Amino acid sequence: MKLSTKYHGTIDIEENEIWHFEQGIPGFEGEKQFVILSFEENSVFYVLQSVNNEALAFIVTDPFSFYKEYEIKLDDAVTHALQLEKPEQSMVYVILTVRDPFKETTANLQAPLVLNTTNRKAKQIILNDYSRRQPVAAAAVKE
Amino acid sequence: MLVLTRKTGEAIRIGNDIELTVLSVSGDQVKLGIHAPKHVDIHRKEVFLAIQEENEAAAKGHSDLSKLLKG
DSSP states (O other): OEEEOSSSOEEEOOGGGOEEETTOBTTBTTOOEEEEEEETTEEEEEEEEESSOTTOEEEEEOHHHHOTTOOOOOOHHHHHHHTOOSGGGEEEEEEEEOOSSGGGOEEOTTSOEEEETTTOEEEEOOOSSSOSSEEOOGGGSOO | OOOOOOOTTOEEEETTTEEEEEEEEETTEEEEEEEOOTTSOOOOHHHHHHHHHHHHHHHHOOTTHHHHHHO
C-alpha cells in the first residue's frame, strides 16, 4: 500500500510492516497503526510514522545503545496486552523530543514503546522511574 | 461528578470488574487499593498528563530535522 509520510515522502509499505497500538498512545489515542522507518543517512534514529495521519511522526531510537544502564521491567498487564511470552519477542524504542540545537534533544525514558515482533502488537508503557526528558548522551551527537 | 463518602476499609465498585478500596487516610493523603482487569491501564493522573504532553511536544518534530540529524 502507498503511504504518505512526514519525512519520507510517499512510500510503499506492506501490511505486515504495520505495528498495532491497540490503544493508540497517550495524547494520540485515535492513532493505532504505525510503521517504523529508517533514515538512509542515519542508522541511530528511526521514525515512528502514523499510517493514517501523514503529519504525525515521532523520532525514536533504541534506548539501550544510548543508556547502557537502562532497564525496564514489564508487568503482567503489559505482557498480557502484547501477548509477550519471552523477552526475545520484544523490541523497545524511546521517543525523542527533538530540539534545536540537537544536543538539547531529550529522550522519553519514562514512557518507552514496547513492541512484540511476533504479533506486531505495540504499546507505550509508563514507568515509575526514569525521566521523560533525559538529555541524549553527548556521545550520540555528531558535533 | 459523582461524590461518595467512604471510610477506611470500604470500597467502591465501578462496573463489573473494577474495585477501589480506601486502605488508609493520613492527613491529606489517601491510600487506595485498586482491583481491575489487566487490560485497564492505571496511572497517577499527573504522570499520564505529563506523558501526553511530552508526546505532543515530540510530535511537533522540527522543521529542519534532516539537517539536525546529520549534525
